[in-house]
Amino acid sequence: MTSVECPDLEDLFNALEAGEGSALEHAGQCPLCTAIIEEHRLLEQDLYRLADPLPPPDLVHKVMARVAAEPTPARRELVTGLSILAASVVAGLGLLLFSDAALSGASTSLARLVVDGTALFEALLSGAHALWSTAAGPVAALLSLILFSSLFALKRLAGTGPTPSEA
Ligand SMILES: [Zn+2]
Structure with a gap:
C-alpha cells in the first residue's frame, strides 16, 4: 500500500x-494524494x-446570443x-411617374383639370383610365405588390400572436 508512505495532509x-x-514529489507518484490535491483544488x-x-x-456575449435567439417582437x-x-x-409611384405613357396620361388629366376646375372627378376618372x-x-x-406586401406583413404579424382557430 502506498498510503502508508503518504505524508500528513498538512505537509502535503x-x-x-x-x-x-x-510531499509534492510523492503526490506526483501517488494516486491517493493526487486525488486529495484535486479535491482540494476543486x-x-x-x-x-x-x-x-x-x-x-x-456574460454580455451570452445575453446577446440569447436576445438574438428570442422571437422578434410583434412591434x-x-x-x-x-x-x-x-x-x-x-x-x-416612381415607376408610374417615370413611365412616359403614364406621364402623358397624367398630364392630359392635369391640363383638363386646369381648363375646367369643376370636372375634377371626371378628370381623375379619365386620368385613371388613361x-x-x-x-x-x-x-x-x-x-x-402592395397586396402581397400587406398580406405578407399581416401573415407574419398573425404568426407571432395567438391563433384564434386552427380551422
Ligand atoms: Zn500518497
Missing part, C-alpha cells in the same frame, strides 16, 4: 502552497466562485411590414 498542502517539497475553486460577485467575462414585425408597404408604394389603358402592366404589378 504546505508543499502544494510552496510549489515544492518531498473545493478552492468553488470557494473563489462563491466569493467572487462579478459576472463571468462572457418590430409591424414596422417591417409597414416599411415594405411604404417602399412598395414609393417604388410604384393610366390603366397605357400602363396596365406597371399598375397591376404595383397593386399586386
Whole structure:
C-alpha cells in the first residue's frame, strides 16, 4: 500500500502552497494524494466562485446570443411590414411617374383639370383610365405588390400572436 508512505495532509498542502517539497514529489507518484490535491483544488475553486460577485467575462456575449435567439417582437414585425408597404408604394409611384405613357396620361388629366376646375372627378376618372389603358402592366404589378406586401406583413404579424382557430 502506498498510503502508508503518504505524508500528513498538512505537509502535503504546505508543499502544494510552496510549489515544492518531498510531499509534492510523492503526490506526483501517488494516486491517493493526487486525488486529495484535486479535491482540494476543486473545493478552492468553488470557494473563489462563491466569493467572487462579478459576472463571468462572457456574460454580455451570452445575453446577446440569447436576445438574438428570442422571437422578434410583434412591434418590430409591424414596422417591417409597414416599411415594405411604404417602399412598395414609393417604388410604384416612381415607376408610374417615370413611365412616359403614364406621364402623358397624367398630364392630359392635369391640363383638363386646369381648363375646367369643376370636372375634377371626371378628370381623375379619365386620368385613371388613361393610366390603366397605357400602363396596365406597371399598375397591376404595383397593386399586386402592395397586396402581397400587406398580406405578407399581416401573415407574419398573425404568426407571432395567438391563433384564434386552427380551422
Ligand atoms: Zn500518497
